[in-house]
Amino acid sequence: MEAVYVHGIWMAESLQQRTRSHETFWQVVTHMGDPKAAFLLVFPFTYFISRRTGVAVLWIAAISEWLNLVFKWLLFGERPFWWIGESRLFVNNQPKVHQFSSTCETGPGSPSGHAMVTAAVWWVVVSSLGSLMYSRTRSVVVSSAPYLFYVAMLVVVGISRVFILAHFPHQVIAGSITGTFLGIVLSQRAPEGRPLLFFFSFSIGLLLSALILHAGLQQLGIDVSWSIALAKKWCSHSEWIRLDTAPFSSLTRDCGALLGLGLAQYWKPGGWSLPWAPRALSLAISSMGLYHVNRLPLPVRPQGLFYVLFFVKFVIVPQIVMVLVPGLVHLFTHKKKKE
Known part of the structure; x- marks a missing residue:
C-alpha cells in the first residue's frame, strides 16, 4: 500500500499546483458532497418533488x-x-501541499464517505429522473443525460477530496463504486408506509450493532480512535478539528434521521397533499428551517451530551420537512381558499 499512498500524495500535489486558482470551487464541491448535505439539502429538495424519492x-x-x-x-x-508526516518518507523531499478548513476529518479514510454517500443518494435521484424522462420522450439519448451528470458529479466530488488532502484517489474510487452499488440495491426498498416500530427497531439496531463492533474491536486490542489522535497531531490548525466529523457523529446522525423518518410517517401517514406552488413554498421554508437547525451550536463537553443533542437534531429534520412545514402551509393555503 505504501506505493499507492506515495502516488496519491504526488497526485494531490500536482492537482493543487495545477488548479490552485479554483480552490474556492473545490471547497464548495466538497461541502456539497458532505454526507450531511444529503440530509439537509438533497432530502427536502427531492421530497417536495416526489415523496417516495x-x-x-x-x-x-x-x-x-x-x-x-x-x-x-x-x-x-x-x-x-496525516500520512505525509507519519510515514516519514518525505523528510528530504516534502510535497508542496496545503491543508484547508475541511481537510482535518477525524475518522479513518477508506472508503471515502463523501464519495460513497453521494453515489448512493444521487443514484436514486438520477435513476428516477432518467425513468421519468424516458417515459416522456422514449429517447435513450435524452434519458441518459442524468446518468452522465451523475458520473461527472462523482468525478468532481472525488477530485475535491483528493485536492484538499482528505482522501487518497483509491479511497474515492472505492467509495464511489460501493455507493453506486448500494444505491442500486436500496433504491427499490424505500420504507414508505412502514410502522413506527420498524424505524425504532432499525435505529436502535444500527446504534447497538455499531457500539458492539466498537467494543469488540477494543477487546481485541484495536484502538478504534487511532485516527482521531493522528488528525489532532497533524492538522495545521487545531480549530479545524470538529466533533461533528467524528465517527460517532455520523452514527448518531444516521440513527436520529431514521427514527425521525419513522416519527414523521407516524404523525402524518402518506404526508400532506399539496399543489406545486405550496410545495415550492414548503421547500423554501423547510430549507431555511434546516439551515438554522444545522447552525444551532451544541456543547462539545461532555461529549455524551453533544452526541445526544446531535441525535435529537437529526430526529427533528424529517419532522420539519415532512410534517411541520407542509402542515402549516396546507393550513394557511386551505384557510385562504375558504375565505
Missing part, C-alpha cells in the same frame, strides 16, 4: 453512511494530511 434519499443516506462508518473501522484507511 425523498423518503428513499433519507433512508439510503442513513444506511450508506452507517455502512461507511463500519467499513472505516474495519479497513483502517490512512488520510493524506
Whole structure:
C-alpha cells in the first residue's frame, strides 16, 4: 500500500499546483458532497418533488453512511494530511501541499464517505429522473443525460477530496463504486408506509450493532480512535478539528434521521397533499428551517451530551420537512381558499 499512498500524495500535489486558482470551487464541491448535505439539502429538495424519492434519499443516506462508518473501522484507511508526516518518507523531499478548513476529518479514510454517500443518494435521484424522462420522450439519448451528470458529479466530488488532502484517489474510487452499488440495491426498498416500530427497531439496531463492533474491536486490542489522535497531531490548525466529523457523529446522525423518518410517517401517514406552488413554498421554508437547525451550536463537553443533542437534531429534520412545514402551509393555503 505504501506505493499507492506515495502516488496519491504526488497526485494531490500536482492537482493543487495545477488548479490552485479554483480552490474556492473545490471547497464548495466538497461541502456539497458532505454526507450531511444529503440530509439537509438533497432530502427536502427531492421530497417536495416526489415523496417516495425523498423518503428513499433519507433512508439510503442513513444506511450508506452507517455502512461507511463500519467499513472505516474495519479497513483502517490512512488520510493524506496525516500520512505525509507519519510515514516519514518525505523528510528530504516534502510535497508542496496545503491543508484547508475541511481537510482535518477525524475518522479513518477508506472508503471515502463523501464519495460513497453521494453515489448512493444521487443514484436514486438520477435513476428516477432518467425513468421519468424516458417515459416522456422514449429517447435513450435524452434519458441518459442524468446518468452522465451523475458520473461527472462523482468525478468532481472525488477530485475535491483528493485536492484538499482528505482522501487518497483509491479511497474515492472505492467509495464511489460501493455507493453506486448500494444505491442500486436500496433504491427499490424505500420504507414508505412502514410502522413506527420498524424505524425504532432499525435505529436502535444500527446504534447497538455499531457500539458492539466498537467494543469488540477494543477487546481485541484495536484502538478504534487511532485516527482521531493522528488528525489532532497533524492538522495545521487545531480549530479545524470538529466533533461533528467524528465517527460517532455520523452514527448518531444516521440513527436520529431514521427514527425521525419513522416519527414523521407516524404523525402524518402518506404526508400532506399539496399543489406545486405550496410545495415550492414548503421547500423554501423547510430549507431555511434546516439551515438554522444545522447552525444551532451544541456543547462539545461532555461529549455524551453533544452526541445526544446531535441525535435529537437529526430526529427533528424529517419532522420539519415532512410534517411541520407542509402542515402549516396546507393550513394557511386551505384557510385562504375558504375565505
